[in-house]
Structures are given as structure tokens and as C-alpha cells.
Amino acid sequence: MKAVVLREHGGPEVLQFEDVPSPVYGAEDILVSVAATALNRADLLQRMGFYPNPFPQGPEIPGLEFAGTVKAVGERVTTWNVGDKVMGVVSGGAYAEELVLHERQAMAVPTGMSLHDAAAIPEVFITAWDALVVQGGLTSGRWAMVHAGASGVGTAGIQIAKAIGARIIVTCSAGKVQSCKDLGADVVVDYGSQDFVAEVATATGGKGVDVILDVIGGEYVDRNVASLAVKGRIIQVGTMAGKPLPFNVGSLLAKRASITGTVLRARPLDEKIAITQRFIAEMLPLFGTGALKPVIDSTYAFADIAQGQEYMATNGNVGKIVIDIA
Numbered sequence: 641m642k643a644v645v646l647r648e649h650g651g652p653e654v655l656q657f658e659d660v661p662s663p664v665y666g667a668e669d670i671l672v673s674v675a676a677t678a679l680n681r682a683d684l685l686q687r688m689g690f691y692p693n694p695f696p697q698g699p700e701i702p703g704l705e706f707a708g709t710v711k712a713v714g715e716r717v718t719t720w721n722v723g724d725k726v727m728g729v730v731s732g733g734a735y736a737e738e739l740v741l742h743e744r745q746a747m748a749v750p751t752g753m754s755l756h757d758a759a760a761i762p763e764v765f766i767t768a769w770d771a772l773v774v775q776g777g778l779t780s781g782r783w784a785m786v787h788a789g790a791s792g793v794g795t796a797g798i799q800i801a802k803a804i805g806a807r808i809i810v811t812c813s814a815g816k817v818q819s820c821k822d823l824g825a826d827v828v829v830d831y832g833s834q835d836f837v838a839e840v841a842t843a844t845g846g847k848g849v850d851v852i853l854d855v856i857g858g859e860y861v862d863r864n865v866a867s868l869a870v871k872g873r874i875i876q877v878g879t880m881a882g883k884p885l886p887f888n889v890g891s892l893l894a895k896r897a898s899i900t901g902t903v904l905r906a907r908p909l910d911e912k913i914a915i916t917q918r919f920i921a922e923m924l925p926l927f928g929t930g931a932l933k934p935v936i937d938s939t940y941a942f943a944d945i946a947q948g949q950e951y952m953a954t955n956g957n958v959g960k961i962v963i964d965i966a
Contacts, residue, residue, distance in 0.1 A: 643736035644945060646700040649689030652946035655735075660699055663733065663740040670720050670743050671712040676759035677703045677734040679952050679961040680792070681855075681878065682905060686732075687949065694731035694905070703734025704905065707749060707758035708966070717743045725749040727758045728916070729766060731905055735945065737965060744913045747920055750927040760934035760960035761927070764792035766919050767904055768853065769800050771875040774915070775900055776851030780805030783849040785840060785867060787856050789825060790816035790958045793877065795935040797853055798823045800923070803931040809843055811836050819958045823935070840867040848872060848895075857881045861899075865891045874899040935959030 645658045665671045683702050685691050693700040707727040710720050720726065726746040733739045749758040768786075771793075772778045778801065786797040789810025801808035802824040809827040810820050820828045827843045829836045840849055848869035854860060858881025864874050865888075876899060892898070904912070926932040937957035940948035942965045952961055 641737040642942075643699070643701045643733075644703070646687065646693075646702065649687060652687070652949050654687060655946045655949070657943075658699070660701075660736075662738050663698075663736075665712060665714055665740045667714040667716040668742055668744075669714045669740050670710050670717060670726070670746060672706065672708040672726060672739050672741070672746075673711045673966065674706045674708040674734065674737055674739055675755035675964070675966040676708075677706050677963045677965060678759045678763070678792075679948055679963065680704050680763055681880070681952070683735075684949055684953060691905075695733065701733045701736050703730070703732060703736065703739075705729050705759060705761075705763040706734040706739060707755040707761075708739075709755075711738065713743070719743045720746065725755060725758075727755075727762050729762045729904060729912070735963075742909060742913060745909075745916050747916065747924060750924070753927065755966075756939070756962060756964060757934050757936065759962050760792070760936050763904070764796040764960065765800070765923065765932065766915060767877060768793050768797040769919060769923055770904065770915055771853045771877055771902060772797055772800060772806075772851055773804065774918070775902060776853065776873050776875050778804065778806050778851050781807075782851070783807050783809065783844055783847075783869070784851045784853065785809040785811075785836070785849045785864075786853045787811045787860065788880070789820045789828065791855065792935070792960045793853070793855060794820070795823055795959045796932075798825050799932050803926055809836070809840060809849065813955075816958055837863050837866050844869070851875065853877060855880055858883070858885050861885070861887045862891065865895070865897060868895055868897045870895050870897075872897045876901045877903070936962055938962075939964060 710724040728746045789812040855878030857879035
């Protein structure tokens, strides 16, 4: 099979195509013929050497999510049959024509949805839902704030909040304000000209938000705490700001607030299966009703994946960048 293999780390030029053996599947695994994958910020970090190869026994193949068709099943697989359309999150290996995953990590592609569109769902929707709802405790009538509201996770977060009856504030650059409003965000803050702490206070009548999903970190941390309601929660899923800055831990005390760091990729298999199965039960049906939908900014051919990563690095996208493999 053809795959993108990292033999060194650096710029987009290190993304090299190679012919490699098809992955070996176990008794509880499925082998998937990949139709499409989608880009994630972690892919760029792995390419630059900031993420270890999750499968050190084999070639380093990036890629965290996919949609495709079941090609073969292990002897103890009961959930899927050859020919089924599936999607899911993996630790790596999605930049390839085939991949393997445990049967209970896979999700059915929503009825009527193309594999191309389905590839834009798994990573960002599970990440946003896990952060806002599972860990953040967001429920109907409560307030959330999501930074980078036009990103893949941000566009998913807006839809999830509205689907469960919550209210949501997002931050983004000026050129993406209307896109976030169109998705249903209650308040959109242009971080270049507005102070999100002040905008949160105005929108919530001084109460603050109940949960914040942050991918930035850095100087946002103190301002996030200032934006929280009493007993509010910050769920930190990224640190795009880079170098950490000093943080006033005491600011959490009066609000009895908390900060939780989380990642999806590094969780053990049993936790990945558990969160996937809960997402299937609670969120996946909403794609069938139209309450949730993948937001796709652009599409690149497999051969042009380096150009796709270069575009992602400019932060110009609204929603996901999909890579057609098959």
C-alpha cells in the first residue's frame, strides 16, 4: 500500500510517499481501506518531531482520523462486516491507503453521508464533545466559551453547544466572525479588536461562563479564569501559544474553579473505546437529524498533502481540511 512515511522531521518536504506492507490485523481488529483523512494540528507537530511515533515497531505514518470501507475483519469481530462504511480516530497511520483499528473504535458513517465528508467528523467532534460535555459538564442553558472558534474543534464545539441547548461564546479573527455566527454562536469575539473578558461579562450579566475549551494557553490562561463563573471549568486541549507564561494559581481559589489538561491521542485503548462508544450513543444520531454536520474548508489530493499542511499552518481555514486518499 502507499503511505506517507516520516524518515526525518522538519518542514512539509519530509512528507515522503513510500510503498509499505499492509498493516497486520488481530482477532478483534478490522482492516480498513481508507477513502479520506483530515488534517489536524497534531499532524504538523508530529512532522516537526514533537510527537513520538505511536507505533515504533513500524514506519512512522502520521494521521489521526479516517473514513473508509472495511476490507477484512479479525476472527472475533462481531460489529462489522466486509464492505461496511466506517470512520474513526486512531493514534496514527491514517495517511495511508489501509489502516487497522480495534472494532469498537470504529463508528458507522452516517446514512447518506459521503466518506469524504465523514473523514472530517471523528477527531474534532469527539474532542469538542469530550471537553465541553463529558469533562466540562456543559448542559442546556449553561454558557461555554471556545477559543479558535473557526477551527475544526471550534466549529464542532459551536454545533454541539447549540444541539444540547447551551449558549456559546467564541473567539476568532476578524475574517472568520461571520462564519462562526452562521454556525450559531451566540457571541463572536474578534480577538484582534475586542477583549473577550469584557465581552463575556456583558453577555452573561457578569456571571461568567461555565466551561471554557481552550487550544491556546499562554497569556489566555489568566484571562480565562477571569471569564469563569463560580465553579467553572477550563478544559485545556492545546497550547498553540507555545512557550508557557507565569500563571496566578490563586485566581482559581475564590471561584472554586479548575483547569483540566486533556488529550485524546495518548489515552489507553480501553479509554478510547469507552469515549467512542459513548459518542456513538449520544452524538452520532445528531448527524442523521442535521443538528450536527462536518464543516469542510478545503480538499487536497493525497499527492498534495504537503500543500494541505502548508495551508493549515497559515491558520486560514474555517473547519476541516480533507485529504482524499482513494
